[in-house]
Amino acid sequence: MAVYQCSINGRIRPIEADDPDQPLLYALRNDLSLTGAKFGCGLGQCGTCCVLADGEVVRSCQLSVSQAVGKTITTLEGLGTIENPHPVQAAFVTEQAAQCGYCANGMVINAVALLGRNPKPNLDDVKQALANNLCRCGTHDRILRAVMRASGQVMP
């Protein structure tokens, strides 16, 4: 059993794993009780497991614990809380941009990264940024509205 020292939500968290290839997703969910990132496919195809690593979006089902060492990881929980949400989270609440909400983690994480590199995206920019994140419930329109709102713009 090896221990991987990972920086997660501003703290160094030791993660024990007997396999260096274990995806970070399982460590977050099972060992650190950070269940915001969701298991959707384990194949890098859906985006429900996204986290930020050094500000970039990473699919935590595709990032091993050994690769996570040395990166600064932020999860959905690290962005904000119910009482004190991140502006993107607040915009999702205002637009009521979740049905089942299982995809919401990936949507919020990608939106935060997008607004980090492009504070005033147009609608197509947002659609492209979320193009690889799936939603089964058809919440897309509200998610787009929420991201536009978070950027201080209204949806055209």
Place this chain on the structure above:
Amino acid sequence: MTDQTVPCTPALNRRDLLRAGSALVVTFASGLAQAQQRNTPQLKAGKTLKTDEVDGFIALAPDGSATLYCGKVDLGTGLRIAIPQMAAEELGLPLEAITLIEGDTALTPDQGPTAGSSGIMRGGVQIRQAAATAREALIGMAAQHWGKPRNDLTVADGHVVDGDTQERLAFSVLLNGKPFALKLDEKAPLKKPADYEIVGKPLPRPDIAAKVTGQHPYMHDVTIDGMLHARVIRPQAVGASITGIDESSVKTLSDVKIVRINNFLAVVSRNEWTVIRAAKALKVSWSNPASLVGHDKVKSWMVAAGNDAAQSAGKEVLTQKGDSAKALAESKQVLSASYYWPLQSHASMGPSCGIADVRPDGVTIWSASQATHRLRGICARILERPLEQVRVIYRDGAGCYGTNGHDDVCADAALISKAIGQPVRVQWSREDELGWDPKGPPQLLAMRGAVNGEGRLAAWETEMWLPKATASLPNIPMLGPQDAGINQPQGLSTGLISQNAHPPYAHPHLAVRVNWLKDSPLRPSNIRAPGKIANSFAVESFVDELAASAQRDSLEFRLEGLSDPRGLAVCKKVAELMRWQARPSPAKSGSLGRGFSYVHYKFNETYVAIGMEVEIKRRAGAIVVKRIVCAHDCGLIINPDATRQQVEGNILQTLSRTLFEETQFDTSKVTSVDWQSYPLLTFPDVPELEIALLDQPHLPPLGAGEAACAAVPAALANAVYDACGARLRNVPFTPDRVKLALARGHA
């Protein structure tokens, strides 16, 4: 987070809750809290679960708070705000005083599955009636207390109020710690819509802040003390048997147990990643029965099965009016066309997950099932336990849109927990979910129709080929128990798939026939708007084909045969929003088009009209949906924003199903088992949406969970035809089919 903590909210201090534990508890005052206990014998002494008792649904606590016990569950659809709105309104309680408990079989009455758009229409209406009964009873108690006629009294803010003196008596004082002990009165008067203060408001849902901050406790996030992780290794082919297991293939992984019950095979470990690796590494050999027809042969199989005495479940005339055969024979021009809807997966974003704790004195199941009360019976049967020993606790899953794998995964967990005597969590993989969730059944429809000399609909015939649902089947056969060789009732479940099979426009001669089939190519279940999507696709497309053949504007053609004022209103609203100009299809442009479709759901529920604008990229065979307009009348609207969100979801999900989705399978198994082989709509495909909700405050609330789905596919097909003259009759509308239709007129 272990699912054992009991956050201290006022509601949870109440005795019955502490005794029984609770399911998903949402308090409006404090966001979301949860607690539960294992099923124990004491649970039997809990509150009444009767649907004809006010106490089945409502408990008022001495501190003024109220708990609603709801047998229906919020599947991401907004019941969690709408049902408390209905109850708060009738009872004269502030919304913040209400806690909602959903689906827990130890606490909630069995109100039937959360299916068929029935959450508000039946579940909410029942609770509203209980609330009205409770309010009348409280007024009666106050009238007696004050010695005043009850007509002088009203309720507000958890109190009965004397209109003359403004004197107030708290509900809790009136009840004095006792239950209502009262039958639900079907005739208890309801509040007048003009007096509504809470119903009709677009109040925000209580779960969204938690969902977007990672604090919402989904099924997938639940952990139980001592819980083990398991993965089921599903057969290599449908119906395959194990011919050998090489246990040494997992020897290098420590702490792995193999559980085998006949052909049911699972691996178990304390560590989730270990069990995932074990499931992959375990070498198993299987027989290869090759019993399936293959997705590309389903249509011909259906027609053949309809004519084969061994496979036919009978032919039935569903509707007959006039003499369609004679009218068609006498028509100058008879049109015919057939339409096909393929097998589809529920395709939930989160593969199914369930936990079972099977103990000698009781069984507890944690589940995201849309039908926890039904699942309770399933688990009791497969575990051979009396029903009272089984408790199912609801937790939110990923949206399921019908019976997906949620029930199966709990049956898996129950079998494994029973075998090893410990609580077990089973998480399906993506491949499991798309491969093995029960599928929406295939539907084939052949239409014949004619238009008379005045260009009006003269005669219509629908012939359908449909898998027949087995009468009074308690549930679909569960995968795990099937492989384990456990006896269970066999048969098909499909939902009501033969409705909406003819146009709702005046037509003198009509016949609807169905060829019932004994089987379906893969295990079927209800999938959102069961059957009505395919039937409305065929009917509303063929209406368009008839209008085009008569050089008529398709909307005028519909409207002249429509007399229902609510139907007319939604159609006219869409026409107005689209600035519809009357002209026959196709348009002149060759690439831009518009389409229309109208559905009166089940002919007695919600009214929907949809208009679409599309552009066709001829070279690529691509359909670009630019704008979708919808007018929607589901009677009284409880929460306009939650309703709007449902309509948006209906539209976009069905757009996905129409453009992209077909479960593919060869002769042994499903082959579309990831998001590449089973693609969904993505953000770049999302059109502009405009939705008009037509409120009917004086009419009963109807469902909003599925009706709009049914109007989507034909509006799209009709828009494609209008744009380029190509008629799409087979779903999904892939680029290959678009190109084929461009070349030969239809596909």
